[in-house]
Amino acid sequence: MQFGIFTVSDITQDPTTGHTPSEAERIQATLTIAKHAEEVGLEVFALGEHHNPPFWSSSPTTTLAYIAGQTSTLQLSTATTLITTNDPVKLAEEYAMLQHVSGGRVDLMLGRGNTGPVYPWFGKDIRQGLPISIESYELLHRLWREDVVDWEGEFRTPLQGFTATPRPLDGVPPFVWHGSIRTPEIAEQAAFYGDGFFANHIFWPASHTQRMIALYRQRYEHHGHGTAAQAIVGLGGQVFMRKNSQDAVRDFRPYFDNAPVYGLGPSLEEFTQQTPLTVGSPQEVIDKTLGFRDYVGDYQRQLWLTDHAGLPLKTVLEQLDLLGEEVVPVLRREFAKNRPADVPDAPTHASLVTAKYGDRPPRQATPNANRGDNLTVGSPYLDTEAATTTSGAAFGPAATRKAVVR
Amino acid sequence: MTTKRIVVISSGLSTPSSTRQLADRLAADADGILRERGFDVEVRTYELRDLAHDITNHLLMGFAPPKLEEVLDAVSKADGLIAVTPIFTTSYAGLFKSFIDVVDTQALTDLPVLIGATGGTPRHSLAIDYAIRPLFTYLHAIPVTTGVYAATSDWGDGGDGVRSLPDRIFRGAKEFADLVERTDRSELVNDPFALDRPAGHLIGGLTGE
Numbered sequence: 160m161q162f163g164i165f166t167v168s169d170i171t172q173d174p175t176t177g178h179t180p181s182e183a184e185r186i187q188a189t190l191t192i193a194k195h196a197e198e199v200g201l202e203v204f205a206l207g208e209h210h211n212p213p214f215w216s217s218s219p220t221t222t223l224a225y226i227a228g229q230t231s232t233l234q235l236s237t238a239t240t241l242i243t244t245n246d247p248v249k250l251a252e253e254y255a256m257l258q259h260v261s262g263g264r265v266d267l268m269l270g271r272g273n274t275g276p277v278y279p280w281f282g283k284d285i286r287q288g289l290p291i292s293i294e295s296y297e298l299l300h301r302l303w304r305e306d307v308v309d310w311e312g313e314f315r316t317p318l319q320g321f322t323a324t325p326r327p328l329d330g331v332p333p334f335v336w337h338g339s340i341r342t343p344e345i346a347e348q349a350a351f352y353g354d355g356f357f358a359n360h361i362f363w364p365a366s367h368t369q370r371m372i373a374l375y376r377q378r379y380e381h382h383g384h385g386t387a388a389q390a391i392v393g394l395g396g397q398v399f400m401r402k403n404s405q406d407a408v409r410d411f412r413p414y415f416d417n418a419p420v421y422g423l424g425p426s427l428e429e430f431t432q433q434t435p436l437t438v439g440s441p442q443e444v445i446d447k448t449l450g451f452r453d454y455v456g457d458y459q460r461q462l463w464l465t466d467h468a469g470l471p472l473k474t475v476l477e478q479l480d481l482l483g484e485e486v487v488p489v490l491r492r493e494f495a496k497n498r499p500a501d502v503p504d505a506p507t508h509a510s511l512v513t514a515k516y517g518d519r520p521p522r523q524a525t526p527n528a529n530r531g532d533n534l535t536v537g538s539p540y541l542d543t544e545a546a547t548t549t550s551g552a553a554f555g556p557a558a559t560r561k562a563v564v565r
Numbered sequence: 566m567t568t569k570r571i572v573v574i575s576s577g578l579s580t581p582s583s584t585r586q587l588a589d590r591l592a593a594d595a596d597g598i599l600r601e602r603g604f605d606v607e608v609r610t611y612e613l614r615d616l617a618h619d620i621t622n623h624l625l626m627g628f629a630p631p632k633l634e635e636v637l638d639a640v641s642k643a644d645g646l647i648a649v650t651p652i653f654t655t656s657y658a659g660l661f662k663s664f665i666d667v668v669d670t671q672a673l674t675d676l677p678v679l680i681g682a683t684g685g686t687p688r689h690s691l692a693i694d695y696a697i698r699p700l701f702t703y704l705h706a707i708p709v710t711t712g713v714y715a716a717t718s719d720w721g722d723g724g725d726g727v728r729s730l731p732d733r734i735f736r737g738a739k740e741f742a743d744l745v746e747r748t749d750r751s752e753l754v755n756d757p758f759a760l761d762r763p764a765g766h767l768i769g770g771l772t773g774e
Contacts, residue, residue, distance in 0.1 A: 293768050343757045344767040351765070351772055363628050370758040377760050382772070424625035433630055 160494050161460045161505045162487045163203025164196055164479070165238035165395065167420075168216035171469035174417035179469075182215050186222075188472040189215075192465075193226045195476050197233040199483025205236035205268065205462055210244075210277050220253040227261035234507065235261055238395075238462070239270025239338045243288050244281035246315060247295040251302035251323040258328040263508025266334040268357050268393075269296060271342075287314070289344055296335075300352065303332035306524075306540055322539050330522030331515055334506040336393055336460075341367050343374055350378030355391035355505070358455070361464060362420075364433050368394070369454040376456065388502055393460035394451055396435045397467075400481045404439040410474075411438045418468035441485040448486075449493055457498050459505035461490070566605045570751045571595060572636075572643040573610040576650045576661035577683070584683045585612060587715045587734075588649040591681050594738030595647065595745070602746060611636050613660050620660065623667045633667070641672035645745040646706070648697075649681035652689045652714075656696040657682075665700060673706040677744035679737050680712040690714035709740035 166189060172179040180188065193204045204226065206219045216222060223235040235257070240250065257265045271288045272278075278285040294312045301308050302323040311317040327333065336355035339345035340363055349356040356375040358368045372392055379390035399414075401407035408427065415427045415438075430436055437447045448461065463482065466475040504510070512521050525541045573592045577584030588610065596606045613620070619633035629637055640646060650661035678701050682693050693712035701708045711733065719730040728736075765774025 290769070293771070297771065343764065347764045347767040347772075351768060362626065364631070364634075366634075367628070373760060374758050374764065378764055421626075424622040425630070429622070429630065433628075 160458070160491065161202045161234065162482070162490065163201045163205065163234070163236075163460070163462050164192070164465050164482075165203075165205035165207070165236075165462045166192070166216075166464070166466050167207040167238065168209060168214045169420065169467055170213040170215060171418055171420075171467065173469040173471055174413045176471075178471075186215055188475075189222075189466070190226060190229070191472060192475055192479070193233065194229050195479050197230045199479050200487060201479065201483060202232070203234045203236055203460065203462060205238035207238045208241055208272075209274065210280060211274060220257045223265065224257055224260050227257070227264060233264065235265045236336075237267045239268045239272070241272045241277070242269040242295050242299070243271045243291045244277050244283050245295075247299040248302065248315070248318070248321070248323060251299050252325075254333050255303065255323065255325050255327045258333055258508070259325055263328050263331075263512075265508075266336065266355075266506075268336040268338045270338040283314070289342070290314070292345070293348060296337075296348065296352075300332075303327050326522075326524035326540070328508065329512050329516075330524065331508060331511045333508075334511065336391075339371065341371060343371070346371050346375035347378050350375050350384075350390070351382050353379065353382065353384035355393055355459070357393035357460070357462075358395065360395040360435050360451075361397050362434055365435065365451075365454055372455040385503075386501070388456060388499065391460075391503070391505060392455055392458035393462065393505070394435075394455065394458060395462055395464065396448065396451070397437070397464045398444045398478070398482075398486075399438045399465075399470075400441050400444055400478060400486075402440065404443060407439050414468040414470055420467060441481050444486050445489050445493075448490055452494065457494070457502045459503070566603065568605040568607055568751075569599055569644045569745050570639075570642065571606060571608045571645045571647065571745065572639050573608060573647040574613060574636075574640070574649065574661075574664065575610065576613040576658045576664065578614055578651070578658070578660070580614075582612075583715065583717070583720065584649050584651050584681075587681045587683055587713065588647060590731075590734050591647050591649065591679055591713060591738055591741075594735050595645070595679065595742050598739055598742040599745060602742070604746070609639055611639075613664050616664070617660055620663050620667060624663060629667065637668060637672070640668060640676075642751050643676060644748050644751045645677040645679070645741060646673070647679045647681065647741070648701075649683070650697070652682050652684040652692045655689065656692055657700070662700075665704075668704075670704065673701065673704040675748065675750060676706040677741055677748060678706045678708040679741035680708050681737070682712065682714050683716075684714065685717050687714070687716040687718065690716070707744060709737060709744060711737040711740050713737045 170180055170185045196204050206222055207216050208219050210217050219237050227235055254267055271292055275285055291314050294314055298310055306322055308321050309319050336357040337345050337349035338357040340359045346356055358371055360368050376387035376390045380387040399407055399411040401410060412427055415421050431438055437444045465478045526539055527541060573588050575585045575588040592608050596608055599606045616633050619630045623629050650657045680693050680697050693714055698708050713733050715730055763774045765772030
């Protein structure tokens with residue numbers, strides 16, 4: 160099981176001091192947080208994407224590439240990557256590139272975003288959010304798996320003879336999680352492709368998450384990727400800890416009461432009762448987190464939001480220390496108990512390479528010698544067999560889809 | 566015997582409230598008419614003032630606390646809704662509209678609705694037709710033609726001097742009962758997370774389902 164943190168990159172005033180960090184300060188703090196996550200033994204760092212203040216993370220692959228250079232084992236992910244307003248062609252290129260520079264330490268979580276104007280800013284129609292997600296991901300999926308793609312759809316310009324470069328590291332695309340709060344279509348999408356499903360989980364009652372995961376698991380099995388229990392599930396969560404519970408509540412309350420992210424509505428007590436938010440001692444975090452398994456089953460990835468709401472860097476680093484020293488080792492041990500042997504871990508680059516190639520060496524895509532025409536028609540790579548691409552719209556008849564390797 | 570599920574929403578703010586009193590009268594007549602026709606009737610009555618904080622929290626956070634969730638669930642699975650609000654400043658009470666705003670936009674489709682309203686004087690009775698009725702037609706609910714407005718004076722004798730309040734209550738309740746009798750709405754499964762049916766259509770033609 161993987162444990163890690165995610166950030167939405169908000170720049171929020173610290174209500175206890177009145178200090179609002181600059182973009183530069185908050186960006187540097189986040190880099191420090193990511194590096195510290197690895198130092199304390201966490202496995203995943205996931206970064207959000209926004210295109211408006213007070214958020215800074217507009218360009219996740221730039222940030223993640225730097226973090227990759229500063230770390231050695233940390234798995235880099237996103238929370239989330241906007242599959243609606245980003246061009247799937249650019250996503251295919253950027254994340255394959257990030258795979259190469261990070262040595263395969265990358266996966267991504269796709270989402271639709273929650274800021275309405277981002278759609279028109281990027282030339283999209285928010286009412287089409289779901290169809291765009293479905294079409295764009297189908298294209299992204301193909302671009303990573305087929306060297307040459309002919310494609311035509313509703314929401315982007317057609318492609319003829321297009322090759323997304325570089326090809327995925329070792330011929331293995333990054334693992335994809337689909338993130339959603341309560342959209343059954345996204346659970347179905349994740350299940351159809353045999354991808355992971357990440358439930359936002361935070362800010363929402365457990366009953367929502369339970370139903371989404373149940374649907375995803377059942378459909379994962381339906382689509383033939385394994386049993387329902389083998390589906391790949393991730394959960395969000397939020398924690399704030401002090402050694403003892405009363406101190407945690409006292410210290411976190413001003414942040415809770417003032418941060419826009421908590422809506423300025425329910426009280427801290429109501430919120431912790433109704434959602435996965437845990438404010439208390441490490442033991443309380445352990446107890447609550449272990450309880451997640453009761454309603455989603457054995458799962459693969461737990462990410463916590465720790466650096467939001469204006470919490471200063473020092474406090475965030477203390478949270479990571481507590482997670483790494485006191486919480487995660489216990490969770491690791493306890494979650495391993497009674498976990499069926501056939502429930503897989505979250506896929507990593509190494510596990511995907513083994514699954515695809517076994518003992519054989521993985522593919523190393525090598526272009527043909529430059530033919531002078533700079534066009535990627537026919538077979539652009541030395542090992543590419545005769546072109547076997549299917550053409551047609553992403554919403555074409557199911558029959559034409561069967562030829563595509565999932 | 567078929568059970569008809571009726572939900573009553575009253576958004577009066579005081580206790581006791583004349584809005585609640587009107588809601589109870591409407592429900593009692595509808596209940597009586599349906600029972601006479603051989604149906605079992607289950608009436609659930611909710612006062613929005615008890616849910617005021619939950620409704621606000623839902624507006625701010627996007628999810629319903631458990632008590633409100635139960636009410637939203639009951640409304641979406643009802644065979645009929647009796648909705649009664651005071652008229653404040655020419656329109657429905659803000660709390661009433663806030664509640665409607667957290668109801669799923671598809672939850673009221675085909676739902677028979679009996680509208681009631683209360684006010685200090687009869688002069689605001691048309692608020693039912695220019696403010697409340699469009700709200701329900703927009704949501705594809707089916708408000709019956711008679712909306713029942715009770716001014717303070719209606720609770721004494723005479724009312725508007727044309728038809729008494731009990732007459733109007735009975736007329737609205739009968740129109741409502743006629744629709745409730747015919748609907749099988751509460752029998753229909755309307756759960757997007759139901760596990761007993763295909764879901765491939767959710768993502769277009771990709772899955773071939």
